[in-house]
Amino acid sequence: MDRIRLGIIGLGRLGRHHAENIRFRIPNAELRAVCSVVKEEVDAALRDLQPAYGTTDYRTLLQDKELDGVVIATTSAYHCEMICAAADAGVRNIYCEKPLGMNQTEIDRIWDTVTRRGVRVFQIGFNRRFDRSIRSLKEKIDAGRIGKPIVIKFLNRDPLWKEEDLLRFSPTSGGLVFDMLTHDYDLARWILASDAVSVYGNGGVYFYKGLEPLGDIDNCTLLVKFKNGVMGFFETSRNSSYGYHVEIEVFGTEGAMRMGYPPSRDRLESLTVGGLGRECPRWFFEYWEPTFQAELQHFVDCIAQGKEPEVGLEDGYKAVEWALAATQAVQMNKEVPLK
Ligand SMILES: NC(=O)c1ccc[n+]([C@@H]2O[C@H](COP(=O)([O-])OP(=O)(O)OC[C@H]3O[C@@H](n4cnc5c(N)ncnc54)[C@H](O)[C@@H]3O)[C@@H](O)[C@H]2O)c1
Incomplete structure (x- = not known):
């Protein structure tokens, strides 16, 4: 079976580790694209993890029709903007680090956008x-x-x-x-x-x-x-x-x-x-550490097998x-x- 092609936005403390898991430890996934506003982080990921490309502009990554899904691991204040931009750009499968959003307005907007756009797999980063x-x-x-x-x-x-x-x-x-x-x-x-x-x-x-x-x-x-x-x-x-x-x-x-x-x-x-x-x-x-790999393996398997994730939009919202x-x-x- 084809591997699930993922792009990741955010290559900091946690995002870099997620990127390494996708690249080296999740056999049915491919790390296709990486993004961070910090160019040095993108360059380091290009060198060490060899994705197809890297960018400092997350909207470029969201336009990539070859991607099966996107992993968002940026600073919490950007989760709402990026989830909604991904859903609006037609991304069908989204994983986002916790928290879903920073306030009631943000989580209501995310709920509305993700459901209206018909995102298929939406998983929130409750790794525990x-x-x-x-x-x-x-x-x-x-x-x-x-x-x-x-x-x-x-x-x-x-x-x-x-x-x-x-x-x-x-x-x-x-x-x-x-x-x-x-x-x-x-x-x-x-x-x-x-x-x-x-x-x-x-x-x-x-x-x-x-x-x-x-x-x-x-x-x-x-x-x-x-x-x-x-x-x-x-x-x-x-x-x-x-x-x-x-x-x-x-x-x-x-x-x-x-x-x-x-x-x-x-x-x-x-x-x-x-x-x-x-x-x-x-x-x-x-x-x-083992739970970070397990949650992304779950995300990839849900995409590959058309399953509902065990931890999704409602859990993030609540x-x-x-x-x-x-x-x-x-x-x-x-x-x-x-x-
Ligand atoms: N599940 C957990 O146990 C756990 C643990 C730690 C952090 N987190 C969550 O993970 C997220 C990231 O935390 P961190 O500690 O890795 O943060 P960090 O500050 O180390 O990294 C943030 C990353 O986001 C990137 N970024 C910020 N704005 C961006 C933009 N506009 N476009 C592209 N990239 C952008 C930064 O360049 C950096 O690579 C946070 O939401 C945090 O709550 C979860």
Whole structure:
């Protein structure tokens, strides 16, 4: 069978890695085109990954009728513009990194354009759904292993950032509550097969004082009520002194299921005068690396086999709605209802 020809827009921290996966690790895909506004990134990709061509103008790539699909991995503020431009240009299959958009107007515009233009496969970059442990947790909960869920807990801690990097990243990210918890909003509604009805939030600047003038924070906690009665607790931080740490726990009427504890880079344990030790993961990328390949493999297979993606437009839309409500809840320190 012919390989699925993809073009990628955005060759930064994540986009470059997506491009490498398409080029080297997804056998039924071909990396046909690359694009970034940074010419050096395009030149490096042309040299290392040998696509048919590279460009600094994403509209050139969208006019390429040889492409079967487009992967958008640009700064979040460009997702709306690029998804809509791709759909308007007749691109039939689109993968976009999370978040879908930055506000209600953007996600409504995307919803309207993608559905009106009849985009066939639309996948949003919730890579954690492709994690083996999380998939197993969901399967077992669905099978009734822990009875009826009562509480779901998420913990999401970034290792210490260099303050200058965080201050550069913050203004384009949508802020801690919007950006950092986006995967958890999606996972919670997927695992529980239920949407949130309300969110209450707390948060502030505890570590990076430079965030204050930007209106961003570095730590927060949320309490969430779900339609099916489950209670949710979410905690997130930008300043974990010991490393990257993600945990999920679901407690039910017949037991509990937990993933991610203790945070571990690998399966090694050391026994020394300091006691029992395990190294923590250092950064999100190494922890989730296999899921980035798996999600793009899924996108390519959906195109090749005419399947619906497991994680699509509605999931991206709902996560942003939730992120907006949670941001408001933390800013106003009150309970905010969701639609
Ligand atoms: N799924 C995850 O776990 C995860 C992790 C990190 C980042 N992300 C998402 O991935 C996206 C990219 O993040 P990043 O950390 O790689 O960002 P980055 O800043 O490292 O890279 C952004 C890229 O977009 C390109 N770009 C920006 N504007 C452009 C334009 N107008 N035309 C063409 N190219 C343009 C830049 O040149 C650069 O190559 C963000 O939306 C972010 O939310 C997802």
